[in-house]
Amino acid sequence: MNNKIKDKTVIITGASMGVGAATARRFADHGANLVLAARGKKALEEIAEELRPKTRVVIAAMDVADDDACSSLLKKANYEFGAIHILVNNAGYHCRGPVEGVPAIELARMIDVNLRAPIYLTRLALPYIREAGGGAVINVASLAGRTPVPGSATYSASKFGLRAFTFALAEELRGSDIKLAAVSPGPIDTGFIMDDIDGTSDLTFSQPLSTAEEVAIEILKLVFNDKRERSMPPASGLLTYVNYLFPSVGRAMRPALEKRGQRVKRRLKAERKARDRDAGQ
Secondary structure (H helix, E strand, O other), rough: OOOOOOOOOOEEOOOOOOHHHHHHHHHHHHHOOEEEOOOOHHHHHHHHHHHEEEEEEEEEOOOOOOHHHHHHHHHHHHHHHOOOOEEEEEEEEEOOOOHHHHHHHHHHHHHHHHHHHHHHHHHHHHHHHHOOOOOOEEEEEEEEHHHOOOOHHHHEEEEHHHHHHHHHHHOOOOOEEEEEEEEOOOEEEEHHHHOOOOOOOOOOHHOOOOOOOHHHHHHHHHOOOOOOOEEEEHHHHHHHHHHHHHHHHHHHHHHHHHHHHHHHHHHHHHHHHHHHHHHOO
């Protein structure tokens, strides 16, 4: 058990499933007090029941785009545990498609959930973390925030912005006991994309899938190491860096990458169909 985490209070948004739930399990293994937030109360109750034999857990069924709910979340965490040490801004939202094909309200919601909410929650959390003697804010960004992804323009913009906010605030807080960092995964084997395989770009599936558990491990590491960002997988992070610096190279590579992504999609869909068939027998 990591004694640096034991009895620390950790707030995780989007905690009912996927990366959020995996992160909650990791922190629970180290004895952290958990405050888990998500929109689905039933799923939150299930993960809380699973983890309570290991540690103390409180839940908040809420929408991170609701300012009043965010304020109440911080107050509840401080009331329940007497301090706040770590905030993991994991909640995310994606409505895929070309900008002109996505309703304007959905574009706004992506910005609200993926960018405005983490900024707002971080601002609310900082005084609590400082009063507790230090801690960390870890933001879950994306490789889509390192290079533009067609069909995900607003999502890419929100993750670009989240990374910029993370790095700029890290400079503001340099010399303090508050760590700011971002994890930027590529595609993750969770319902976030796996439930919308056809709607997810071929380019996305050209990159290796990470697991929610792998991302959770990196989030835990970022709390204490000296890194400002962890791209996953590293080779995909390098590819996005090259594409960002040399857009013409990225455009030249795109047809081959999209073909690879199409092959991966066909394989994943065939595997899912086989699993569903076996489950129905």
